[in-house]
Amino acid sequence: MSAGDLPTRWTAPAKRRVMADSLALALPLIIATAAIGWRLFGIVAAVVIVVIGSAIALFFARHRAARYDQRWLVRALDAIRPDLEDSADLLFADPAMLGLLERLQQARLADRIDGDSPQSLRPDWSRRLILILWIAGLIMIGLVLFWPRPGHGPPTLAPSTEALPATPGIPRLVAQNLRIIPPAYTGLPPRDSASLDARAPVGSRIEWTLRFDPQATVPAIQPIGGARLGLRRDGANWIASRTLDASFLYRVDPASGRGPTPPLHRIDAIADSPPQVRAISPAASLTMVTAGQRSWTPVFTATDDYGVAATARLRITLALGEGENVTFSEREIALSGSGPARDRRFTPRLDFSALGFGAGGDMVVQLIVRDTRQPVANEVRGPSLILRWPSPKQPESSGLQGMVNTTLPAYFRSQRQIIIDAETLIRQKRGLAADRYLTRSASIGGDQQILRGRYSQFLGGEEEETPESPTADGEQHSDDDGHDHGGPPRQNAPGFGAPEDVLADFGHPHDDSPASSLDPETRAILKQAVDEMWQSELQLKQGHPDLALPFAYRALRFIKEVQQATRIFLSRVGPELPPIDASRRMTGKREGLSSRVLAIAPVEGRDGPAAAAWRALGDGPGAIRGPIALDALDRWPRAQAAHLPDPLALSGAIDAVRRDPACLPCRAKLRALLWTAMARPPAHLARRRPADAGGARYLGAMGGGTP
The missing domain is CATH 2.60.40 (Immunoglobulin-like)
Structure with a gap:
């Protein structure tokens, strides 16, 4: 084995052991911390803690393993291998840099080192510390799992806040708890409230846990305007629950109406708002x-x-x-x-x-x-x-974003297309036969004729076959000229510009044409455009597109001016009355006639019960000092809940007046709430203020009296 591979082979087992030992020490801490995060903040927090904790543990494990390098290996070999004669550093030296004796010693050491295994240099496990950390982690995880969370397990009752006086033999509320379990989709945890007033999302589960002294027999929860909700006994406590679908007021009635009246409590339902998209x-x-x-x-x-x-x-x-x-x-x-x-x-x-x-x-x-x-x-x-x-054929309109004009812009594009076709034909003249050139030019002239006919309809023309000669008598037409106009104008066959035929589908062209919607100045410009179109058509049909281009360009300029006109007048439309039956005139017959006077239906205001109660609670002539009929008013807040700022407060004030009609503060509060809940009356003409001293002298002088 070469000297370069020797350090890697002998240090790898030690590095692996150190990394495994470090992770074994960190794992119980990561799990325990993740359990705490899950308990307090949910599963997402637990996953985040595991990811971050694992990354930190892996970093420190690699940092700790990095210390087991070649220098550590030399010291370890010299410490545990006496046969290496404290010369382990020669095993990793470059032979070219050593002397003769040093190379001989290196060879001897290389033969001796294979007598042992690299596994012998691995450090021991931190068994005692690992055991302590795992025991502590498991204890912490157990505490987290079995520790009661808010909203789970038996509730802890708080002293009652109703502060009702004790009456012998009459149960009263002494301890209370309100548990709110929101719907799962909200992601909100269950919670306990020491107060019986709360706000909760719509769809939440509301659970009451109550205790009475002395022990009650048939206690109940009585919503205002709703069905009575019974309680069931659970040891010394009484329990009830319901799903929150709307806000409501209620009382805890421990003795079926006996004893002092308990105060009102309210549960407000928070509706789920729809998402907002931007x-x-x-x-x-x-x-x-x-x-x-x-x-x-x-x-x-x-x-x-x-x-x-x-x-x-x-x-x-x-x-x-x-x-x-x-x-x-x-x-x-x-x-x-x-x-x-x-x-x-x-x-x-x-x-x-x-x-x-x-x-x-x-x-x-x-x-x-x-x-x-x-x-x-x-x-x-x-x-x-x-x-x-944008289309490459036409520049984008800059002033009509989001608005499509279907009349004159289409004509504008058509006239421009005629110019393009004529210029293209001129460029292709050398490659076309004379008869082919004339045919294509006449075809473009036909398109120009159709377009000219469309614009002529705006000027009241019936048909645009040929223009009048300069020597024509200029015969004028009128509605009573005595000759036949030939009925409605003949429509051109579908073809070039056919989508615009709807502009002349209705009415006689003399005075009901689209020209009636143009002001005189715009009409004059359009007339010039039609004249130029005629000259362009004449040259195109004779096979001279080069001579037609100047007229076509001038027609295009005039059309553009018409398109940009700022004033457009609409023709007047009178009332369409039914025809008069002349045979019934002067006969005195009234059969089939009926009155055309429409009945005036009174406007029903939604504040009728509220206005009547407001007057009855006041100091005016219609005021009632004693009990007031509140049945209709009691139904009014529920029917008008969408229009009222706080219907529950109004229902509570109505209930207070019903229970104690002589309570002046209760009557004043109800009257104030009714005034804010009623619709604001419409504005009327203000009465003129009386004249002051200066105004009186002026009026006296104007009337001829003595100032």
């Missing part, structure tokens, strides 16, 4: 695709009072295409969130090629999350984010 990135709802971008990673965050589900759904809507060729597709993908349960973050990576997203399309994403509520989870849809990939 878009972190991008900040704007509309984002444009950048050059070279091939994926998109929006970032959402979802928060909840108890916890958001670990998985969510991302709804992806794709809109691809332009004009009437837009296709929509929708899909949902599952996402896994990161971070703590109450504040999760979702960062999906959306690959354009995998989704089929391309130029000229929109991608709309929306995150759908749920919380951990049981049995029915709250589901919330987050804000929508839009990623837009």
Whole structure:
């Protein structure tokens, strides 16, 4: 064996023994600490403690094993191997650096060292310390497991806080405990409360443990406006439980109505709030695709009072295409969130090629999350984010984000397409035959004719076959000119620009055309655009696209001005009254006639019982000094609970007045609560203040009297 391999072979067993010994010492401490963390903070804390403790133990074990190196090996061999003659360091020296006698001694030592095993150099186990630590760890784990946690085991009763006077032979409450066991989805531990008033999540299990002196016979818990809840005896204590589904007021009645009236207690139910979803990135709802971008990673965050589900759904809507060729597709993908349960973050990576997203399309994403509520989870849809990939054929509109105009912009794009086609034809002229060149030019002219006809409808034109010659008489048409107008305007066959045919589907074109929605200035500009289109069409059909381009460009400029017009007027629409039956006029017949006067239904206010009780409790003419009929008022807070700031406080005040009608503070408190609970009356015209001395003199002078 070479001198380089010798230290590794002789030190490895010692290092392994030291690392195992260190881990055996640390393991009971890690387990005991994890048990304490689990008891106090839950399973997550226990796992974290185990991970961190194991990492620390492994670090110190490696640090401790690192001391068993070549220097340690030389000292150990010299100490336990007399046959090495205190020359163990020669075993690891380079022969080239040694003299003749030293090389001879090295060879002798190399033959002698194989007479023993490397296992003999391993240090002993720390048996005594390991035993002590394991015993201490097991004792600590046992204490943690068997020590009663809050909300588990027999409760510890606290002295009663009702402070009722003792009446001979009448039981009264002397000790109490209220245990609240929240639903499992909240992750909250059970807890004991020394007070009988509490706040708890909806769905919690409420358990009362009560003790009476003298011992009660049929005690009960009496909710205000609810069914009586009986108690069952358990030794010296009485126990009752119910599931909390809504807030309520109650009394502990130890003697079935005998003795002094116990005070009211309240349990407030805390409703589970739905998750809150926010878009972190991008900040704007509309984002444009950048050059070279091939994926998109929006970032959402979802928060909840108890916890958001670990998985969510991302709804992806794709809109691809332009004009009437837009296709929509929708899909949902599952996402896994990161971070703590109450504040999760979702960062999906959306690959354009995998989704089929391309130029000229929109991608709309929306995150759908749920919380951990049981049995029915709250589901919330987050804000929508839009990623837009502008089409290379047309620049993106900068002023109409999120708004699609389906009329004039389509015409604008069509006229631009005619210019593009004409320029393309001019560039291809050398490679085309004369008849082919003329045919394609005439085809573009036909498109220009169809487009000109569409715009002419905005000017009230019925048909745009050929323009009037300059020498035409300019015959004018009117509704009563005595000749046939030929019925509704003939619609062009479907073809270029067909989606815009709906603009002239209804009405006579003389005065009900879309031109009635244009102001005179815009109408004049549009007329110039149509004239330029006619000149462009004329040159295209004659086979001269180069001569048609100037007219087409001018038409495009005029159309752009029309598109950017700021004033649009709508035609007036009068009332559509039924036709008058002339045969019934002047006959005096009234058969079939009925009154058209609509009955005025009074508005029913929701504060009727409350307003009546408020007046009865006051000092006005309608005040009642004695007992007040509170039956209707007792039902009012429960029916209007959604509109009241604190319906339980109002129910408690009603109960206090019912039990002691002569209690003036109770009546005053109830009247104050009724005033805050009733709807605020609508504003009315304020009465004019009477004139002061200066105003009286002025009015007297105006009336001719003596100031």
